[in-house]
Amino acid sequence: MTTAMTETRHGGTGGHEAVAARARKVVKAYGAGETRVVALDEVDVDIRRGQFTAIMGPSGSGKSTLMHCLAGLDTVTSGQIHLDDVEITGLKDKKLTQLRRDRIGFIFQAFNLLPTLNALENITLPMDIAGRKPDAQWLNRVVETVGLAGRLKHRPTELSGGQQQRVAVARALAARPQIIFGDEPTGNLDSRAGAEVLGFLRRSVDELGQTIVMVTHDPVAASYADRVIFLADGRIVDEMYGPTADGVLDRMKDFDARGRTS
Numbered sequence: 001m002t003t004a005m006t007e008t009r010h011g012g013t014g015g016h017e018a019v020a021a022r023a024r025k026v027v028k029a030y031g032a033g034e035t036r037v038v039a040l041d042e043v044d045v046d047i048r049r050g051q052f053t054a055i056m057g058p059s060g061s062g063k064s065t066l067m068h069c070l071a072g073l074d075t076v077t078s079g080q081i082h083l084d085d086v087e088i089t090g091l092k093d094k095k096l097t098q099l100r101r102d103r104i105g106f107i108f109q110a111f112n113l114l115p116t117l118n119a120l121e122n123i124t125l126p127m128d129i130a131g132r133k134p135d136a137q138w139l140n141r142v143v144e145t146v147g148l149a150g151r152l153k154h155r156p157t158e159l160s161g162g163q164q165q166r167v168a169v170a171r172a173l174a175a176r177p178q179i180i181f182g183d184e185p186t187g188n189l190d191s192r193a194g195a196e197v198l199g200f201l202r203r204s205v206d207e208l209g210q211t212i213v214m215v216t217h218d219p220v221a222a223s224y225a226d227r228v229i230f231l232a233d234g235r236i237v238d239e240m241y242g243p244t245a246d247g248v249l250d251r252m253k254d255f256d257a258r259g260r261t262s
């Protein structure tokens, strides 16, 4: 089966069409006067459709702020953010909420599942709330992709941490969002469960054509991505395609060493 997402992914040859999210000269400052902190300092970035992008950098470098601004969870001080063809900077709250609901999936460190609902009910909850009917064929595919077929009637307490996060991944994928943002999605998992979840995120990019942006501290997690963006002091200072865990670790060590000598 060819999905709309995979068509776009393979059909795009660059330019506007292939970009799922775009930031231009984005500045985010908190506070004022002496206590002003510039969390993002004129950031330009294009997030390619059908790619898995990891955002890395030292603590306080602006990773979460960048993700929150790209996802319309936080406002920018100046600059523009586009999601697909829509400029979200300047959208009113109601429109922004609607756009987030319709176009964006989120996976957080805490799985945020409702304990009284079973796995399937948790997966379809956002669509139920939005009054949208899940596409049964797509839902089956998502459930298969994240390896939850035998667990759909289980409540979260009857699932391991890794399985719970797979439910959260399926919940994000089920509505076929244009882009999924993950903030340390494997931060609460042991390395084996983390590897499983990262493997499913990778598969959802390769097999379902999903676009994913993930903030992480972990070079192993970043190695599942197609591209790693490195932030330092609110600026993008480097990027790496086809990353390996060792390559990412070396790059992080470089930044640490430079940070200490500057």
Ligand SMILES: Nc1ncnc2c1ncn2[C@@H]1O[C@H](COP(=O)(O)OP(=O)(O)OP(=O)(O)O)[C@@H](O)[C@H]1O
Residues within 6 Å of the ligand: 030, 031, 037, 038, 039, 057, 058, 059, 060, 061, 062, 063, 064, 065, 066
């Ligand atoms: N609500 C806020 N009010 C004031 N300053 C903030 C706020 N949120 C973030 N900051 C500051 O902005 C900078 C970037 O923070 P951010 O959380 O984006 O960094 P990060 O790279 O995600 O860090 P970590 O890896 O520790 O989560 C930091 O200096 C932080 O202290």
